[in-house]
Every structure is written in C-alpha cells, then in structure tokens.
Amino acid sequence: MVDKPLLELKHVTKIFRSGGPYGGKEFRAVDDVTFSMPSKPSILALVGESGSGKTTIANMILGFLKPNEGEILFRGESVTDWLKNKPKEFRRKVQAIFQDPYEIYNPFYRANRVLKLTVKKFKLASSDEEAEKLIHEALRAIDLRPQDVLGRYPHQLSGGERQRLMLARILLLKPELIVADEPVSMLDVSIRAIFLNYLEEFKKQYGISCLYITHDLNTAYYIADKAVVLNLGKVVETGPMENIIHKPLHPYTQMLIDSIPLPDPKMRWKEKLKLKKLSLKEIRPEKGCPFVIRCPYAMKKCEETKPSLIDIGDGHLVAYHLYER
Amino acid sequence: MNKSTILEVKNLKVYYKTVAGDAKVVDGVSLKVNEGEIFGIAGESGCGKSTLVEGIYRIIKPPGYIAGGKVLFRNIDLLKLKEDEMREIRWKKIAYIPQGAMSSLNPVLKVEEQVIDAILDHTDMSREKALEIAKEVLTDLGLPEEVLNMYPHELSGGMKQRVIIATAYALRPELIIADEPVTALDVVSLREVLQTLAELRDKYKVTIILVAHDMAVHAEVDDRMAIMYAGKVVEIGDVNKIFEDPLHPYTRGLIESIPSIKKKKIIKGIPGIAPSPLNWPPGCRFHPRCPHANEKCRTEIPELKEIEPGRFVACHIYG
Numbered sequence: 262m263v264d265k266p267l268l269e270l271k272h273v274t275k276i277f278r279s280g281g282p283y284g285g286k287e288f289r290a291v292d293d294v295t296f297s298m299p300s301k302p303s304i305l306a307l308v309g310e311s312g313s314g315k316t317t318i319a320n321m322i323l324g325f326l327k328p329n330e331g332e333i334l335f336r337g338e339s340v341t342d343w344l345k346n347k348p349k350e351f352r353r354k355v356q357a358i359f360q361d362p363y364e365i366y367n368p369f370y371r372a373n374r375v376l377k378l379t380v381k382k383f384k385l386a387s388s389d390e391e392a393e394k395l396i397h398e399a400l401r402a403i404d405l406r407p408q409d410v411l412g413r414y415p416h417q418l419s420g421g422e423r424q425r426l427m428l429a430r431i432l433l434l435k436p437e438l439i440v441a442d443e444p445v446s447m448l449d450v451s452i453r454a455i456f457l458n459y460l461e462e463f464k465k466q467y468g469i470s471c472l473y474i475t476h477d478l479n480t481a482y483y484i485a486d487k488a489v490v491l492n493l494g495k496v497v498e499t500g501p502m503e504n505i506i507h508k509p510l511h512p513y514t515q516m517l518i519d520s521i522p523l524p525d526p527k528m529r530w531k532e533k534l535k536l537k538k539l540s541l542k543e544i545r546p547e548k549g550c551p552f553v554i555r556c557p558y559a560m561k562k563c564e565e566t567k568p569s570l571i572d573i574g575d576g577h578l579v580a581y582h583l584y585e586r
Numbered sequence: 587m588n589k590s591t592i593l594e595v596k597n598l599k600v601y602y603k604t605v606a607g608d609a610k611v612v613d614g615v616s617l618k619v620n621e622g623e624i625f626g627i628a629g630e631s632g633c634g635k636s637t638l639v640e641g642i643y644r645i646i647k648p649p650g651y652i653a654g655g656k657v658l659f660r661n662i663d664l665l666k667l668k669e670d671e672m673r674e675i676r677w678k679k680i681a682y683i684p685q686g687a688m689s690s691l692n693p694v695l696k697v698e699e700q701v702i703d704a705i706l707d708h709t710d711m712s713r714e715k716a717l718e719i720a721k722e723v724l725t726d727l728g729l730p731e732e733v734l735n736m737y738p739h740e741l742s743g744g745m746k747q748r749v750i751i752a753t754a755y756a757l758r759p760e761l762i763i764a765d766e767p768v769t770a771l772d773v774v775s776l777r778e779v780l781q782t783l784a785e786l787r788d789k790y791k792v793t794i795i796l797v798a799h800d801m802a803v804h805a806e807v808d809d810r811m812a813i814m815y816a817g818k819v820v821e822i823g824d825v826n827k828i829f830e831d832p833l834h835p836y837t838r839g840l841i842e843s844i845p846s847i848k849k850k851k852i853i854k855g856i857p858g859i860a861p862s863p864l865n866w867p868p869g870c871r872f873h874p875r876c877p878h879a880n881e882k883c884r885t886e887i888p889e890l891k892e893i894e895p896g897r898f899v900a901c902h903i904y905g
Binding site for chain 2: 310418422449450451452455456457458464476478479480482506516517518520521522524527528529
C-alpha cells in the first residue's frame with residue numbers, strides 16, 4: 262500500500278469579505294495555494310512576510326476556517342470530514358503551537374492541570390499514577406524538572422518555559438503533525454535554538470512532522486527540509502530548503518534572502534535595496550503576478566497573467582514567467 | 587585618535603519600587619557614546635536596555651525612579667536639569683523613538699498633522715514654517731512628500747517607521763535614541779529602515795543609540811555596541827571585534843545562538859533562564875548559566891574593565 266501524503270493542500274483559496282453581504286470588498290488572503298507534505302516525517306517551512314496568508318493557511322489546516330475553494334486533505338481525507346466524523350482523533354493527530362506563549366494558557370490553571378486535562382481528554386492513561394508518570398516523562402524529555410513547573414501558574418513561568426510546556430503537551434499526544442505558527446518569534450535568541458532543536462528531535466525520534474510557519478528564513482533554513490514561499494497569498498516558489506536559500510529563482514525569494522540581516526559585520530549589505538518602486542503602500546495587484554509592483558524585472562505579461570508553478574527539477578517549483586517555455 | 591564623546595552614562599541606576607522590594611532593572615551602567623556613530627545596545631528581554639534609554643531620556647515614570655548615577659550630554663548632567671530645561675533638550679538636541687512608535691500614529695489623522703504637531707509641540711514656529719520643515723526632512727531622508735497626505739493605515743510598516751524617524755529628525759537633533767525600531771517589521775522593510783538610520787549617520791552626522799535585541803541588526807549597522815545582561819553592561823567594543831572575538835561568555839553564547847543562512851551548524855543556545863530583577867544572583871549575574879563559572883564568579887561581582895584599547899568586559903576570566 263502506498264502511503265497517502267500526510268498533508269495536501271489543493272488549490273486552496275480563502276476570501277474574506279468586508280462591507281456587507283452585497284457589493285462589499287473581496288480580499289483574497291490565500292489564493293490558489295497547492296502544496297503537500299510527504300508521509301515520511303519532515304519539516305516544511307511556510308515562509309512569507311506579514312500579509313502573505315501564512316496564518317490563514319494554518320487556521321484552515323487546523324479547521325478553524327473553511328476554504329472558499331479547493332480542499333485540504335490530511336492523510337487523504339478532508340479536514341472537514343475529519344472534524345465531522347472523528348474530531349478527537351484529528352485533534353490528537355494534528356497539534357498546534359502558536360506564536361504567543363503568554364496568551365494561550367488559562368491564567369487560573371497551574372501547569373499541572375494543563376497537562377492533566379490533556380491526558381484525561383484524550384484518555385492517555387487509565388489511572389492517576391499512570392497519568393503522573395506520563396506527564397513526568399514528557400517534561401523530563403524536554404529538560405523541564407517536573408517539581409519546578411507543575412505547581413506553577415502560567416505567569417510564574419518564563420516565555421521559554423511556557424513554550425516548552427507546549428512541547429511537553431505535544432509529546433504526551435505524539436501527534437503526526439505539528440502546525441507551528443511563528444513558535445519562536447517571541448522567544449529570546451538564547452533559547453530559540455533549544456526550542457528548534459526539539460522540533461528536529463521530535464521528527465527524528467518520534468516521527469512527528471512539522472509545518473513550520475515563519476517570516477524568518479534563518480530559522481527556517483536551520484530546521485526545515487523543504488520550503489514554500491508565499492507572497493500576498495500565492496505560492497511563488499517551493500523546493501528543497503537548500504535550493505531555496507542558495508539557488509533562489511523567484512525575484513521575490515531573492516529579495517527576501519538579500520534582505521536578511523546576517524550576524525556578521527563583514528557581510529553587510531553592500532548597496533541599497535533595488536526595488537522598482539518605493540514600497541510606499543501595500544498594494545495587492547488584482548491580476549497577474551503578486552510581486553509585479555515591486556519586481557525589478559516585471560514585464561507586460563506579468564501584469565496581465567498570473568504565472569503558474571513550473572517544475573524545474575529536483576522538486577523545485579517556481580511561479581515565474583521567465584521560466585515558461 | 588580620540589573621538590569626542592557626546593554622551594556619557596556613569597553608574598546609572600534605575601529601580602522600580604514593588605511590594606517585594608526594589609527591582610533593580612538598570613543597576614550601575616556606565617558607557618560612552620562617540621559623536622557621529624551608531625552605538626548599539628543589545629540584550630535579551632528583561633535585561634534593562636529599554637529602561638536604560640528611558641533613564642537617559644528622563645522619562646521614567648513611578649513606581650520607577652532613578653536611584654543614582656549621571657547622564658552627561660555634552661558635559662551637562664541631564665539628571666540635574668529642571669524639567670523645563672530638559673524640555674529644551676528633548677526633540678531639539680536629543681530625539682527618542684520609543685518601542686512600537688509606529689503603531690501609536692493616530693489612525694484618523696493624516697501624517698502631515700502628526701509630523702507638524704510634533705514640531706509645534708517643541709517650538710514656537712508657525713504652521714506654515716512647520717510644514718516646510720516637515721517637507722524638507724522627508725526629502726532629506728528620501729521619502730516622497732505624498733506621504734504627508736496619507737493616513738497611517740495606507741503606509742507599509744517600513745514606511746511608517748521611516749516617517750517616525752523623519753519626525754524625530756525634523757528639528758535636527760544631534761542624537762537620536764531608537765528603541766527597537768525594526769522589531770515586528772518584515773525583512774525588506776527592516777532593511778529600508780536600517781538604511782535610513784545609516785544614512786542619518788553617514789550623511790547628516792547624527793549620533794544614534796540603537797536598542798535592538800537582534801544581534802544581526804547590530805552587525806548590520808553599528809559602529810560600536812554594548813551587550814547587557816541582567817541590568818548590567820557585560821561587554822562594550824567595536825562591532826567587528828565583538829563578532830570576531832566575543833570576550834564575555836554571554837556575548838559568545840548569544841552570537842553562537844543565531845542561526846544563519848550562511849552557515850549550517852548545530853546551535854545549542856544558552857541553557858537556563860534569565861534571572862529576575864527582584865532577585866539577581868550574587869556575584870556575576872550570568873554565573874548560573876555560564877560554562878566557565880568558578881567560585882569567584884559566584885561571590886564577587888566583576889567590574890567592567892578595559893582589557894585592550896576600546897574593549898571593555900565584565901568577566902573574571904580576564905583577571
């Protein structure tokens with residue numbers, strides 16, 4: 262039997278409307294997005310600037326939002342069906358980590374209760390002793406001392422500890438997929454790496470895949486195997502992480518990579534950023550390539566027709582008119 | 587050659603009164619900022635870098651208070667000035683861009699109103715003259731005049747932040763203090779904003795104190811920088827030297843913790859958590875997380891010492 266892909270997005274579009282049901286404005290937050298994650302454990306980076314639709318995609322995968330067009334399949338079955346037929350199983354198999362470790366906890370629950378509820382809800386243990394054992398194991402696996410954290414309230418934990426408590430929760434459930442939306446952007450640098458290393462370890466040791474959503478290409482490069490680059494709701498390039506960073510094809514990806522500040526004063530930006538037009542306003546082109554307004558190489562064709570993804574080998578795909586033959 | 591000092595902070599202490607005693611958020615910081623340089627202040631959340639610049643600018647609000655020290659701006663102690671004297675310094679001589687300034691733009695007023703307001707608030711000039719000054723400063727920073735007629739929501743994040751910088755520079759201060767000006771910006775906007783700051787230094791010889799937690803930002807534009815940990819400065823030096831050969835174990839840990847697209851390597855981070863300002867560890871405040879800590883580190887506070895010209899470090903390893 263061939264394993265079904267872990268996650269598949271097929272031509273997914275999400276439209277938000279504003280200004281009333283008739284004649285209101287349409288806003289395509291996510292526009293015809295297609296990508297997939299293989300059945301074998303992997304980390305996929307979903308990269309984009311603010312407004313690129315990355316969080317909307319996460320919300321659709323988790324079933325918080327429904328796509329207007331297209332479908333999202335988890336293990337070959339649509340997320341809508343999963344949630345209708347076996348919601349608990351889906352929630353166990355797909356877990357989320359959010360950006361803000363300060364807001365997700367109930368301030369009146371001690372850490373202990375957060376984890377116990379998880380055990381109870383998903384019936385992970387048959388007795389209290391077993392539950393306690395599981396919780397202690399999970400905490401130790403991510404280097405938290407149970408006696409240090411269990412009795413504490415969320416406000417008594419540091420940002421890093423809170424985010425790690427989420428990891429302990431995930432470890433209790435051993436899901437198949439983690440949807441991590443900017444999980445480290447609020448953490449200090451010195452503990453960021455520690456967190457990322459756990460995601461890597463989860464993949465290797467427990468076979469947990471991760472959709473790592475971020476604006477930060479540095480951390481994406483550090484842990485991901487593959488990347489999907491979004492620009493204004495559309496996929497502009499996707500491929501192995503190594504290729505995306507070292508052989509980027511789309512001018513948008515190139516611009517992103519050129520703009521990353523590097524932690525080395527010897528590698529400062531040499532020249533001024535070249536953009537066709539000053540990015541004065543945030544404009545979404547109605548048609549054509551999403552990058553057309555800022556692209557230094559834009560042609561007439563780019564304004565009119567939207568480029569589709571072209572496979573240039575090695576699993577590297579780019580939506581760029583120059584590569585069409 | 588000795589560059590002239592524009593700002594000198596001597597043993598500055600900023601404490602916050604709490605029910606559990608004083609939180610010693612900035613606890614004896616000394617540093618010198620040279621004229622015409624970008625001086626970076628780095629450090630992680632809670633290290634006191636924002637409170638330090640708030641102390642320098644004298645905008646600490648109760649329960650916070652300045653518990654001691656001096657802030658010499660061109661040899662005048664800012665902490666000794668009367669409030670109205672300080673007002674003459676603010677914006678005209680030293681401008682301050684607080685963290686998140688760009689999201690505090692009034693959404694229902696056009697940019698023009700807000701830039702002019704800032705100018706009129708600190709001077710007695712006419713509205714027309716203020717508008718002229720606003721246009722001038724935008725042109726100088728390479729921003730189109732059209733932004734004056736726009737509302738904040740029409741501008742991109744980078745553009746908003748550059749408008750803020752232009753407003754801060756409108757009265758041509760000698761020193762600009764920018765607290766986390768590029769946090770929450772996309773990389774492309776980040777680059778635009780940093781280029782604007784570098785331009786202010788290079789073209790207009792403005793001195794800039796740049797507070798940022800992101801070491802890569804410092805690597806990109808700083809001339810010299812200070813690294814803070816737990817309310818104290820642990821290292822000061824030329825930015826190239828600091829990145830090439832960091833002296834303090836914390837600085838080294840920080841630099842080694844940054845993943846980079848240029849080098850793929852395993853990163854360990856710094857184990858442990860930052861201490862609380864209510865209860866700093868005795869001795870060197872970094873010792874519980876330091877791989878080199880010895881008995882002396884646990885008991886004796888290391889002084890910030892110049893161990894080679896221009897390089898200061900507070901660590902017992904260096905004698």
